Every structure is written in C-alpha cells, then in structure tokens.
Amino acid sequence: MPKLDVQTARKTSAAPRRSVRGILLLGPAFVAAIAYVDPGNVAANLTGGARYGYLLVWVLVAANLMAGLVQYQSAKLGIVSGKTLPELLGERLKAGQRRAFWLQAELVAIATDLAEVIGGAIALHLLFDLPLLLGGVIVGAVSMVMLAVQSRFGQRPFETVVMAMLAIIAIGFLAGLVVNPPDGGSIVEGLVPRFEGTDSVLLAASMLGATVMPHAIYVHSALARDRHGKAEGAADSRRLLKATRWDVIIALTIAGVVNLGMLLLAAVNLRGVGGTDTIEGAHSAIQDTLGPGIALVFAIGLLASGLASTSVGSYAGATIMAGLLKKRIPIFARRFITLIPALVVLGAGADPTSALVFSQILLSFGIPFALVPLLRLTNDRAVMGELVNGHTVRILLGIIVVLVVALNIALIVLTVFSQ
Numbered sequence: 001m002p003k004l005d006v007q008t009a010r011k012t013s014a015a016p017r018r019s020v021r022g023i024l025l026l027g028p029a030f031v032a033a034i035a036y037v038d039p040g041n042v043a044a045n046l047t048g049g050a051r052y053g054y055l056l057v058w059v060l061v062a063a064n065l066m067a068g069l070v071q072y073q074s075a076k077l078g079i080v081s082g083k084t085l086p087e088l089l090g091e092r093l094k095a096g097q098r099r100a101f102w103l104q105a106e107l108v109a110i111a112t113d114l115a116e117v118i119g120g121a122i123a124l125h126l127l128f129d130l131p132l133l134l135g136g137v138i139v140g141a142v143s144m145v146m147l148a149v150q151s152r153f154g155q156r157p158f159e160t161v162v163m164a165m166l167a168i169i170a171i172g173f174l175a176g177l178v179v180n181p182p183d184g185g186s187i188v189e190g191l192v193p194r195f196e197g198t199d200s201v202l203l204a205a206s207m208l209g210a211t212v213m214p215h216a217i218y219v220h221s222a223l224a225r226d227r228h229g230k231a232e233g234a235a236d237s238r239r240l241l242k243a244t245r246w247d248v249i250i251a252l253t254i255a256g257v258v259n260l261g262m263l264l265l266a267a268v269n270l271r272g273v274g275g276t277d278t279i280e281g282a283h284s285a286i287q288d289t290l291g292p293g294i295a296l297v298f299a300i301g302l303l304a305s306g307l308a309s310t311s312v313g314s315y316a317g318a319t320i321m322a323g324l325l326k327k328r329i330p331i332f333a334r335r336f337i338t339l340i341p342a343l344v345v346l347g348a349g350a351d352p353t354s355a356l357v358f359s360q361i362l363l364s365f366g367i368p369f370a371l372v373p374l375l376r377l378t379n380d381r382a383v384m385g386e387l388v389n390g391h392t393v394r395i396l397l398g399i400i401v402v403l404v405v406a407l408n409i410a411l412i413v414l415t416v417f418s419q
Helices: 008-022 026-038 038-053 057-081 086-091 097-126 132-153 154-179 186-187 196-210 214-228 233-268 279-290 292-324 331-347 352-378 381-387 389-418
Strands: none
Touching: 008 186, 008 233, 026 038, 026 057, 026 154, 026 196, 026 214, 026 233, 026 279, 026 292, 038 097, 038 196, 038 233, 038 279, 038 292, 057 086, 057 196, 057 214, 057 352, 057 381, 057 389, 086 097, 086 214, 086 292, 086 352, 097 132, 097 292, 097 331, 097 352, 132 154, 132 292, 154 214, 154 233, 154 279, 154 292, 154 331, 196 389, 214 292, 214 352, 233 279, 233 381, 279 292, 279 352, 292 331, 352 381, 352 389
C-alpha cells in the first residue's frame, strides 16, 4: 500500500478544513440581503413588470451591482475597525449632532418597519383572510420570537433562521417562472438602459434609489463585526475579507435573482392586466393566470419576506441606537415601540399600498446619511489602515453615492409633482 508523504497528507486534510471554515464564515450578508427582498421591493418590482414588461430589467441589474459594493464596504468597515458604522459616527459627532443624526435614522427605521409589517399583514390576509391589524400583531409577535433566537442562542442560529426565510422567499417569488418562463431574448433587450415616459423614470428611481437601504448599511457593519470580531493583523484581515466578499456575492446574487424574478413574473403574467397596482391585485392576477398553487406559494414568500425583514430591521435599529446614543434598551422593548406606528396605520384603515409607497419616500431621505459617512470612513487611512480603499474603489463608490442620492432626490421631486 503506497504511503502518503506527510506534507501531502497535511495539505489534503487541510483543504476540506479550509472549505468548511469558509462556509462557516458565511451568514452576515444573508441577513443584510433580506432588506433587498422586503415587501417594499415586492411592490415596486411587480409594478415595474406589470406596467413596462422587460423594460426595467437593467435597473435591477445595476442596482444589485451597486448594492454589492456598498454592503461589502460596510462589512469591511466593521471587520477592519472593530466598530459599527453608528459607533464610528457617534465618536465623531458632538452630542447635539449625534441626537439629530439618531433621530433621522430612527425615523428611517420606523419607515422600514412600516413597510415590512404591512407586507406581512397583507400576506396573512391573503393566506387566511385575517384582518390587517390582527395580521400586523401576529407579524410583530413572530418577529419577537425570531429576535429571541438571536438573544438566547447567538448570531449564528439567527442567521440560519434568516437564511431559511430567504430560501422560502426565493421559492415563493420564483415558482411562477417555472410554470411560465420568460423570454430570453426579451430579457437581453431589457438590459439596454432606456425609459418610456415620466412614469417609467419615476418607477426606475423608486426601484434603484430604494435598493440601497440605509438600515442594511448600518447593520452589516455590526453583523460582520459581531460574527468575526476585529481582525488581528493584515493576514487575518485579508482572510476575513475574502470570506466576506464571497458572503456578499452569494447573498446579493440570490437577492438580485429574486428581485429580477419578481419583475419577470409580472412582465410575463401581469402585463396589461388591470388591478395589479397593489400586492393584493397582483396576487389575484397570479392566481387567475398561474393557478391557486402558485398564488399560495407567492403569498407564503411574501409572509417570509415580512417576517424576516422586520426582524432584521429591529436588529438594525438597536445597532443604530447603541452606536449613536450610547444607550441600549431591551431589543423586545424596541421591537414593541417601532411596531406601534405600523399598527396605528393598519388600525386606521389606511390603504396598505399607499402606506408602502409613503414608507419608501421616507427611506429616501435617510440614504445620504448612511452612504456619505460610509464613503468617508472607508477612504480614511486612520480608520482602515493599509486596507483603506484604493483609487478605483473610491471612484466607483463616489459615482454610486452621487447616483443613488440623485435618484432619491428625483424620486421625492417626481412623487411630489406627480400628485
């Protein structure tokens, strides 16, 4: 029997261990990626496909590429500095500035929760015909259970639950494409940037501008830091950042495919169908065109989207408060406080789709406050050391910041003047 050289044996046994360790390092980006498949995105993507078919495919592709670079920078900041983005801002701002910055970030967190709770409540209404207010209460209660998993068992089990939710979301929103697949040639044509009138510009601004979510930027720095800790030395930093790049690529690719799948689902099955301006109307049209089974799976995906995204939103809110106010409150108390506005909206009988649109407009105001500091901090050698952004990355990030901020301003202006 041939004998293995000792060095060869070590290499052979080390390869699987490196592979396993690499897999175990995945997770933080999957949690952050939930923000990109929340109910607000569902509404925008379905509307885009139903109104314009394949026209805005390029918008989602561009948005996903930008989101990947931004989320990686947030995770990189947490790993290299050992601090979250809110913590670094809290150290640099005066007391009054910190409180003002926290207030706008808190309003963004509330707007985020509004969309996510409403989306989950709509899903429960579609599945079980529950009143929207009761559905909102159930979504809040289940999200507390998910947060209890994180509090009791740590971040890794929480990530596992969220990753399972992401799988359910993917199946729920992509199943219809298996029954009635899109046209490949039309998808390729949709990659060419173009518009059809002011309304398509408004919708593209909503889809692109709201893709880079403020709370996802804040929370990713915390998720990466809490999972890996502060990197010790250049070798450790590069090892963790390599794993983080794969984490972001895989997670954001899944989120991007789901978003694109929603637009294609609507483009193939809802184009020209009346009443698809709301999630309920889109669900009804899906049931008519693809059958009750696909409609059921879609509603389950929407429910998973609401449950997972509202839990991640609460995690993000706690990160923001701890970093900027230097105070911690029990995450369950915080979950209850941010749930109140959503329940008030549902209890008042407000149109849920209009509330979703309003929440996306509020989110637009918060994006520059997250993106600009991220750009400045990751370009700061005093913070990042030798892992400071290079010239090419600085230029790309600068373009993204200008583009996303401009698109959100356009979204706000066009929305106001289109009323």
